[in-house]
Amino acid sequence: MAQPSQPTEGMDSIPALLQRNATRFANSPAYREKEYGIWQSWTWAEAEKEIEALALGLINLGVNEGDFVAVIGRNRPYFYWSMVAAQSVGAIPVPLYQDAAAPEMAYVMEHCGARFAIVQDQEQVDKLIEVQEELHQLEHIIYVDPRGLRKYDHHKLHRFIDIQEQGRAAYYEWIEDLKARREKLNYDSICVMLYTSGTTGKPKGVVLSNRNIIEASKSSSEFDKLTKDEEVLAYLPMAWVGDFIFSIGQAYWCGFCVNCPESPETMQTDLREIGPTYFFAPPRVFETQLTSVMIRMEDASRFKKWLFHHFMAHARRVGPAILDGKQVSGMDRLRYALGNIFVYGPLKDTLGLGRVRVGYTAGEAIGPEIFDFYRSLGINLKQLYGQTEASVFITLQPDGEVRSDTVGVPAPGVEIRISETGEVFYRSPGTFEYYYKNPDSTASTKDAEGWVATGDAGFFEEGSGHLRIIDRAKDVGKMADGRLFAPKYVENKLKFYPNILEAVVFGNGRDKCTAFINIDLTAVGNWAERNNIGYASYQELAGHPQVLETIRTHVEEVNRSLADDPMLSHCQVHRFLVLHKELDADDGEMTRTRKVRRNVISEKFDDLLTALYDGSEEVFTTTEVTYEDGRKGAISATLKIVEARVTMETVTKVAAE
């Protein structure tokens, strides 16, 4: 950037914003958490006191400026406070994925050299103790939930509230130090370090400054006219940049309230109770919700079913247009209003989306049917495109220009260019500072002028000026005959079927495409129950002939739709198999944000991949699996390989059958 952006009103750090909010919004709620069945809340003034007590406690414990403080837990106010308290004392918070296995955690902890960790419970404490040998810098662990930890050696283990208590007791000793440390923070100081999920290789620590976070939060809040009255539900992993921006960046900038669910399992109930006005979810959440609605509708009475389908058909026709403020006839509007009373309103309320003013989905492509379903109900669901390195925002969809196949226009302050190879580059105030202890990667990702390579291939659509993303640039390959191979595009088409949870398409350097498929246990299990098909395990259900048959029809439908695409008609799936286990982050097959790791999968299931191409009809395989507690086991299965019909008309080369 030629001219580094300057802070507005002296708001040059998150702790500074906290001070402002504690006076300006003193009595408005800042945090809510459901505990013991009741929503407990903290106002901004109260939150500031809690954070101050913790910050004093941290100084008392010996946290120095520049130290890294790991934060490991699910979304709870205590961990948001921990991050801001760490910032207040000049330390750098590093949120980690709480479901990471011990070795993964060890790598990150070792890489950042955290001296302190603030964690949720015994599970996390145990993991850290397990890898203690490798972590020479780790000195103190602070935990929130004392359960099961009483008997542990407490020399280096502290309870969260005790640290706060010590902080309060040592108020006069440290308050001046705390103020001085807070004063020193500015737009250039480090706000947070977030580890990327790493579809390839080891995770990288992305260093984001206060400038990055505040500028990104400010411009995106203005873009969607967010106010202090928004309600958000914080349920996405705290280690993910999105949560940091929504639940800290934007929340502190605007002064709105962050609500934390009681437990991950109660998220749906809590969503309903809170009724967020600003909602963010990966496509998977919307898919799951839609699947459960459809399953429940199957059980409804005939009249209700008729009512639902009748009005949903109408909504699909005119709903999106009404939402976009386009011309719709009076009669249609009247029918839509009726539908709103009978179907859409109650349904939105059940889903907990009744008050949503702005909703976003990102991270993966969303199925057009799913996207349109929510839009037609009148929920302003939009897409954005972003990454950790950009402090989330690269492109956003403005109200009134929302479509399922593009990711929108450049976010305010973001410049985008497409390289000759088709890769998307951007430059913005949110652009990360550097990768921690990794100058090589920094140099290869971000050039001297501040342009960052996204690693995604895309293009601007003529006319609308919207960006379309095709695939990860490194995943886009060539078939044996030199034609374009874009696996993600095909996989997304497959994943839009509720029965298919994951798909991995192969074909790079080959003469035809094949696929691994994971069934969705909820959808397929429900179907099995309905049709009196008994099964004892995931594996058995996945190998059921009727399931294979259903999946085959899905694959063939995708093939038909691909045949119409002149660019990708040769990417039709010729043979596929349904995997005997779910792809899982614990086995390294996916990232913690649930993106498939192609290389790992093709190496690990090499035998299956060979079988897909050598014409065999079934293959016996044994796979190592990791249980949640880190132990290993093995499962073996004989998998059938299914041939799928490819649609020939538009395929130039005759497919080998």
Place this chain on the structure above:
Amino acid sequence: MNDMSQETTVTADGRKIGGVVMEMKNITLRFGGVVAIRDISFDIREGEIRAIIGPNGAGKSSMLNVISGFYHPQEGEVWYKGERRPPMKPYQVAQQGIARTFQNIALFEGMSVLDNVMTGRIRQMKAGLFAQALWKGTAEREEVANREAVEKIIDFLEIQHIRKTPVSRLPYGLKKRVELARALAAEPSILLLDEPMAGMNVEEKEDMSRFILDVNDEFGTTIALIEHDMGVVMDLSDRVVVMDYGKKIGDGTPEEVRSNQAVIDAYLGVAHD
């Protein structure tokens, strides 16, 4: 460890185990001509996890039913907190602070989890029927206090997501957990668990073991349990009573029991899964 000392001992993992809280002296229980329990004596000490094991038909459940006051032994004495207990009805035993779960789940199927657990608080409710109906004053305060206690247990056993779900819709493993919640709601001084892991898969067993240990650790509750899964018993318990054909054939720490030849012959060598 097997003597009758009243002194407090501390286990290897730092839990305090107090004096004898319940003692069974020469219990014999007959059903007509069948002798279910034959002259058995053992004690339960405060804060410990005491297991009763044995092959099918050994008389374990009968023993638990004697403790809970459901069966009255023809011979022998039950001593509780230093006093000889006269024959009692099960509800009187419950009022003394002994709560239990059942081998075949005995919950109110049509009621929600929350209501089921609330029934466990009956011992703590003092307000009369009329006051309850009006729901004013004491009744209201009581309900709020009880609900708070129940919510803590719900949180402890991680069943928040099914709080309002009718029990009939729950899978087996969760029903077992709800039953444990209801027993805990009574704030018992002794908790009797009749095969808490029967019919569970490995994961559910691990969860349940964790909860049993946590209950013991967190609330200091004395626990007596019957269990088939030897691995679980050996890991959880402080002391084990082994029964076979209504007789006691072993008593001691898991290690002692494991090396006891009579026990190996009767049970461990044969029915180990």
